[in-house]
Amino acid sequence: MATRLNETERAKLGTTVPGWAPAIDRDALRRDFKFADFSAAWGFMTRVAMAAEKLDHHPDWGNTWNTVRIELSTHDVGGLSEKDVQLAQAIDKILG
Secondary structure (H helix, E strand, O other), X not given: OOOEOOHHHHHOHHHHOOOOEEOOOOOOEEEEEEOOOHHHHHHHHHHHXXXXXXXXXXXXXXXXXXXXXXEEOEOOOOXXXXXXXXXXXXXXXXXX
């Protein structure tokens, strides 16, 4: 079972998952991604969906034309866990 990140783990997030920032209104990581067009954004979302399935951890996300907003939080623990870090790293890998 996942556990919430402790303060030491949270302090490392800037180097562990650069580009991700704390969400304003809840204990989550957030990142916005912009693409050339809707098709590129949708393709990215498809690849993220496959990575999320492999990790059995799914993002809260949305898409508006060429922009994808992703928030990661582990609902079972009520906040950030190692599962969120792993999915953020997998998403970053998709971007190359």
